[in-house]
Amino acid sequence: xxxxxxxxxxxxxxxxxxxxxxxxxxxxxxxxxxxxxxxxxxxxxxxxxxxxxxxxxxxxxxxxxxxxxxxxxxxxxxxxxxxxxxxxxxxxxxxxxxxxxxxxxxxxxxxxxxxxxxxxxxxxxxxxxxxxxxxxxxxxxxxxxxxxxxxxxxxxxxxxxxxxxxxxxxxxxxxxxxxxxxxxxxxxxxxxxxxxxxxxxxxxxxxxxxxxxxxxxxxxxxxxxxxxxxxxxxxxxxxxxxxxxxxxxxxxxxxxxxxxxxxxxxxxxxxxxxxxxxxxxxxxxxxxxxxxxxxxxxxxxxxxxxxxxxxxxxxxxxxxxxxxxxxxxxxxxxxxxxxxxxxxxxxxxxxxxxxxxxxxxxxxxxxxxxxxxxxxxxxxxxxxxxxxxxxxxxxxxxxxxxxxxxxxxxxxxxxxxxxxxxxxxxxxxxxxxxxxxxxxxxxxxxxxxxxxxxxxxxxxx
RNA sequence: GUCCCGUUCGUCUAGUGGUUAGGACUCCAGAUUCUCAUUCUGGCAACAGGGGUUCGACUCCCCUACGGGAUGCCA
Numbered sequence: 001x002x003x004x005x006x007x008x009x010x011x012x013x014x015x016x017x018x019x020x021x022x023x024x025x026x027x028x029x030x031x032x033x034x035x036x037x038x039x040x041x042x043x044x045x046x047x048x049x050x051x052x053x054x055x056x057x058x059x060x061x062x063x064x065x066x067x068x069x070x071x072x073x074x075x076x077x078x079x080x081x082x083x084x085x086x087x088x089x090x091x092x093x094x095x096x097x098x099x100x101x102x103x104x105x106x107x108x109x110x111x112x113x114x115x116x117x118x119x120x121x122x123x124x125x126x127x128x129x130x131x132x133x134x135x136x137x138x139x140x141x142x143x144x145x146x147x148x149x150x151x152x153x154x155x156x157x158x159x160x161x162x163x164x165x166x167x168x169x170x171x172x173x174x175x176x177x178x179x180x181x182x183x184x185x186x187x188x189x190x191x192x193x194x195x196x197x198x199x200x201x202x203x204x205x206x207x208x209x210x211x212x213x214x215x216x217x218x219x220x221x222x223x224x225x226x227x228x229x230x231x232x233x234x235x236x237x238x239x240x241x242x243x244x245x246x247x248x249x250x251x252x253x254x255x256x257x258x259x260x261x262x263x264x265x266x267x268x269x270x271x272x273x274x275x276x277x278x279x280x281x282x283x284x285x286x287x288x289x290x291x292x293x294x295x296x297x298x299x300x301x302x303x304x305x306x307x308x309x310x311x312x313x314x315x316x317x318x319x320x321x322x323x324x325x326x327x328x329x330x331x332x333x334x335x336x337x338x339x340x341x342x343x344x345x346x347x348x349x350x351x352x353x354x355x356x357x358x359x360x361x362x363x364x365x366x367x368x369x370x371x372x373x374x375x376x377x378x379x380x381x382x383x384x385x386x387x388x389x390x391x392x393x394x395x396x397x398x399x400x401x402x403x404x405x406x407x408x409x410x411x412x413x414x415x416x417x418x419x420x421x422x423x424x425x426x427x428x429x430x431x432x433x434x435x436x437x438x439x440x441x442x443x444x445x446x447x448x449x450x451x452x453x454x455x456x457x458x459x460x461x
Numbered sequence: 462g463u464c465c466c467g468u469u470c471g472u473c474u475a476g477u478g479g480u481u482a483g484g485a486c487u488c489c490a491g492a493u494u495c496u497c498a499u500u501c502u503g504g505c506a507a508c509a510g511g512g513g514u515u516c517g518a519c520u521c522c523c524c525u526a527c528g529g530g531a532u533g534c535c536a
Contacts, residue, residue, distance in 0.1 A: 009536045040532040044535055101534070108533090115462045118532055122468075143534050161466070170464055170532090185536050209531045211467050232467080232529095239528060267473095269486090276472060278484050295475080300529065304472045307486040354499040365498090424495040436497040 003199050006060075006067070007189065009041040010052035012086045013250035014059035016303060017204065017234045024231060025202050026065045027269075027284075027291035034199070038070035040191060051344045059251040063261050064284055072196070074188050081183035084191050084221060085144045085176055093220040094176060096132050097124040097145045102196045102410045120145070120173045145179035146186070146213060153210035159200075159229040166212050174213050186210065190217040193226055202229040202279040205300075206241070229293055232272050233300040242303070249303075258359030260319075263312040271301040275355025281314055309357045316356050325349045328362045337370045345370070347446040351438050369446055373433040373455065382435075383459050387418050388426035395427070396456045401449040405441035428460045 006022040008014065014022075038060070040053055057071065074081075088094035097120075099251040104120070111118045125147060136142070147289045152168040174189035183191070193201055208230045218225040233241050242249050254264055265284055275282065275290050282290075316324065325346055332339045339345040352366040375383065382388055394412055413419050425435040431452060444452050 007536095011536075041536065047535065097534090099534095104533085112462075117463045119463095141534095145534095164465070165466070170534075175534050180534080182534085184534070189536090204530095205466065206530055206536085230466090235529075237472095241530075270473065272473095278475080278483055280473095292482060299467050301474090304486070307473065310486055312497090336482075351498095355497080419495080421495050428496075434497085436495090438497080439495090 001197070001199065002029060002032035003037060003197050004029050004034065004202055005037040005039050005070075005193070005196065005198050007039040007041050007192075007203075008056050009044065009047070010056065011044070011047045011049050012052055013055045013252055015242060015249040016268055016271075017249070018056075019059070019063065019251050019264070020234055021202065021204060021231060022060060022065055023063075023265065023269055023287070023452050024273070024291070024296070028200065028202065028293070030288035031070075031291045035068040036065070037072075037196060037198070038067040039072045039196070040070075040074065041056070041185065041188065042073055042075045043185065043188050045180065045182065055250075055252060056158065059077060061266055062255060063251065068461065069196075072192070074183070074192065077188075077192070078181060078183070080195070081187050081191055082181065084176065085183070085187060088176070088217075088220055089144060089354075091220060092147070093216075094144050095125055095127070095173075096136065096142045097175070097236075098127075098135050098140050098142050099123055100141075109458075122173055125173060130207075141179040143175045143179050145173040146176050146216065148173050148213070148216060154215055156208070156211045156215065156228055158208070159227060160232075160296045161230060161298060164208065166209070168212060171212055174210075176217075181370075186213050186217065190214050190221075190223075194218070194221070194223045198226050199227045200229055202231065205230045205233050229296075232297055234268075234271055235300045235302045237302065239300070239302060250296075258361070259308065259312050260315045260359075263308065263315040266391065267308045267311050271303065272297045281311070282349075284400070296455065313357050316353055316359070319353075321346060321350055321353075324353060328359060331360050331363050334345070335367065337363070337367060344446065351418045351442060351446060368433050368437075373430075375429075375433065379429060382426050382429060384461060385426065387416075387422060387423075388459075389461060390416055391418060391426060392430060392456050392460050396453055396460060399444070399449065399452065405444045409440050409444075431455050 004025045006018075006025045008018050008022075026036050026359070028034070031378075038057070040056070042048060042053070053071070060067065064183065085094060087098065099120075103123070107121050108118045124145070140372050143170075148171045149168050154166050155165045155170055156166070158164060174186055175184050177183050189201075211228060211230075215225055236249075251264065255261065262283060264282075265287070266282060269282075269287050270280065273291070273296050275286075276295055279286075319327075328349060332345075348366045348369045349362070351369075352362050355365040356362060394416055398412070399408065413423050416423070424440060427440050428434050428437055428443065431440070431447065432438070437443070438446075447455070
């Protein structure tokens, strides 16, 4: 049974990198008819952010990534981790450490100065049993550290990177249980992944180097390790890991700015994976059906919003008109525009959709259909020109409800003997408030005969 | 500093020893006989560098460079 988990820590909103991991988790689970599980890794009390868990869950739901199990909260499983930490001590695979933060800072500082690898000096690794007992008795704060083996190569067999060899002598005696009784990631993740029967650990590349510690833990506890899958990172423009500093990359932020969930999914899926074909526009179902780790890239991918914008436009234009219209309603309501005339509203959206990159822009592209036009002083030169006035007059006198507007526009041009820009610009300016924009017949159709004439009258001298 | 991972157009990528190195975004030009947008067509643009291996390397090996990650009682 394939079981994968998405295990974020509630230290902030779900961002694009996290979404991509969740997406691949989900796609793989569905592809293999397995389970997609959510686990909240809230083991750092100091970094906990209020509302982060809710944001994580809501964002996943908004993207259509529904989990089959969970969320499980690690903070509610403290006893379990402690039990295994003590078992490891019992077995001699872990030990109590009484070093203070200051001790460690000093040691690290000195190592840096000597240009040595910064590592825990193992001060407490071989403390006599009696001394340990005494300190515990005295209530001196402690952590539990893993006693990493020496001179041994760990080989990670990774689904996207192949075999990676790491010499254990470089590895630190990692803290697995903190002095506040909470486990660190290393212990908690291993214990939970085993207990939750996770078959594939899919996570960011930043975890690759600590994987030997996890492999060692599996060995000590006599458990079968999962299959490792380390995903490449998503990078910002400066090619470093996406972080808060470079702006708001949260899923919620993109949704608010008017990107469609299906566009975000499609785009993020392509950051590190591709269907081995030239198909680029696809939905979540297609991703699930075609996903495999073989097609996952090794190199990090720079996030380019320009392409997301293009893709969003593609999805906007693909949406059925009534659905799109419904989605856009709120923007008009917010702008105080009355869209109660549904027939007109649909026509407006049909015109505006070709201009949209992001949803909220709809107002700026269609408010001219609703609001009274305001002309700039330089507009009046064109509006008042002799030919312009002739056109307006002709339209005002001859345009009739239900006429073939396209036909009418052509005929008028012929009769007035005015064509090209000299003909269309003043008309568009009068009807739309701008010399560039949609075609005149469409403008007349959307505005309706009454409003069209009203606008013509308004510019007629 | 040390270790790990990576490196094809500006960006996302296809490519698994023999290709005119393909596609997409961006940009530019043209068409849709008014503009803008859409759409369509075309164009610019890449194998980090150096050594091997081979009849033949973008593809395999080594070195260098560059980029990233890790090096926390953070995940």
